[in-house]
Amino acid sequence: MALAARGRGISWQDEAALARLAPQLVINFEAGRILLDTADVSALVRTEEISRGASEVAVHPALRQALVELQRSFCQTPGLVADGRDMGSVIFPEAQTKIFLTATAEVRAERRHKQLLEKGNHANLAFLLQDLQLRDERDSQRAVAPLQQCTGALLLETSHLSIAQAVQAILDQYRTSTAS
16 A cells, blocks of 8 residues: 555555545455556565555554455455454454464564565664564554454464474464364
């Protein structure tokens, strides 16, 4: 949403314009790519600016409501893996497996810093940490769908886990929940 708004010259603070834009979006997922209209925006949606914008637009109740049905439409057979700060609580409350994945802000900032450097981007660790802390605060205090662990979600603290260990823990939880 932040990327679409930026491309159309809509302020991230203009709740009404954002809510009007949401139903017009054409978003598809193909072969690991994210398409907005027909443009591959896979890399763009992961930039620091757009990540920050995602948190800024997420505070608007009218926009969040406008996006619910669009987000739910992404779930098609055989299923969906969705990540986001309200996927299990608001968008897919009936999901069979819910994981509340977390790590300390310091670890997340270090991981993001490493990721950006590996992609050849400049990154400032102190700025990344401050930005993550501000986003966490903004997301946990918003009036609609605040950041919180939802009922039925497994808390998975990954600060001391490798990617492989975190993936294994998620797969184990999925197998446990589908066996029930």
